[in-house]
Amino acid sequence: MIAETSGLIVTPETIDEVPVLEVSDVRKHFGDTTALDGVSLKVYEGEVVAILGPSGSGKSTLVRCIDQLEEIDGGAMLLDGELLGYEEIRGHLRPMTDAGRRGQRRRMSMVFQQFNLFPHWTVLRNVAEAPHTVHGLSAAQAEARARELLERVGLSDKADAYPRQLSGGQQQRVAIARSVAVDPRILLFDEPTSALDPELVDEVLQTMKRLAASGRTMIVVTHELEFARSVADRCVFMADGRVVEDRPAEDFFDDPRSARLRAFLARSGRSSAEAAE
Template identity: 45%
Template sequence: MSSVHAIAHSYTPRWPEKPDAVHAVELRGVGLSIGDQGILNNIDLAIRKATTTAIIGPSGSGKTTLLRCINYLARPTAGEVWVGGQLVGHRERNNRLVPAGERLLRHHRRQTGMVFQKFNLFRNMSILENVAFAPVSSGICTREEANDRARRLVARVGLAHKLDSLPEQLSGGQQQRIAIARALAMEPKVMLFDEATSALDPELSREVLHLMQELAEEGMTMIVVTHEMSFARNVAHEVVFMENGSIYAKAPPAELFSDLAPERVQTFLAA
């Protein structure tokens, strides 16, 4: 459960038109405040389909909160979030938008798969059961179909021989690969990664980053909060630098990782 809570609100949308079809995610004027404290400030960001966007910046700059606003684990207090052409987190009532209830939010969240810093696997379930759980519990497929899907995805991440294992019998890198398989089991339009390698040592990090690179090459739309600058430089199509709850700079990696970047970005990368 997020510690960030939104103030209930309703409003007439600033941007009545739907996003362009080339965009998988679009944030329009997104803000989040707790009392007088601004956490995110007027974020405008469009993510093209089949691309990887890396979000970098100092700790406390709002990177994780931005990611959580996309699937409404944190509710923005301003602006709009669109995923797959759908306005997330709201429904229409009397020609006005009002906050969506939890049932509709669960439907919206199916469009995004999220991988956290910690693996959050169910300790008392086998790997097969972990990956099959969400599709069955959400009612999108039968248990048999979910098990078939889980077997394919676990094999996809190179761990078919671990189907009957418990999470504690896997290394950290293996558990994170299973967490990715579990997110993919819901067949999301977008994958969100929140520092997916931060709890791993360098060798195990390479396992996970290699899998993420494969997903990027296969055309999965991904938004990746990361401190892995080599991933941002070599895999991402666009890099977003955040500071103080705002987007400070946004550019292709060839530009952001060069002397063309703003001085603040260069200072951060040098450190």
């Protein structure tokens, strides 16, 4: 049974374990603009959750808040049951220190629209640096892990190259390898293909599909609807800073319940009627 309340459509929770990530009634404002208006979301171990919606719906703001690149104005976020960004001191919640936030962020990794690689470092160092200097692996261990991940993303022959010598798709695959190298609890993707030329998109999506198949817990903000349909366990549709639908991917595309989602899919060429053809 699917319930609809105040425009929010959700499926009942059937999983008892603590979610890897829980977002509860999160609100975020930029001046007079409301970017997130009471967003709630749970992500469980091994789930791939795709977040879709029109421009300005709050998708990117949500993942940036989860990664603590933006401070929330209300609500709460928990990683493995631990409150993000705040700590209890003598019975009162206080903002966490910068060091505490950094510690929490080490358990997550973000892949951005832009690749954000260090241009003066080789591909190998870009991937190996954080596992060595932040997460305590020896230099040899970090290099071995980096080489293994570069092989997985099809770039083992580029280890000694510099980012400027790579295509955009190759740079984004390096960025994905770098994010996986620190073995995060959850991987966050913010429109990872939006800065790529169309002919380079597929190589990045294929890398992400292999990650999803390996059991990684992932939140993917994307406009690639076919990717979301084929890879995501659940799809979340956002509009006006709110979650409108949160449902299994197949139901999301084949049986949209809200008028907003039906209109969005129709505009994007993915109406339920087209999906059935």
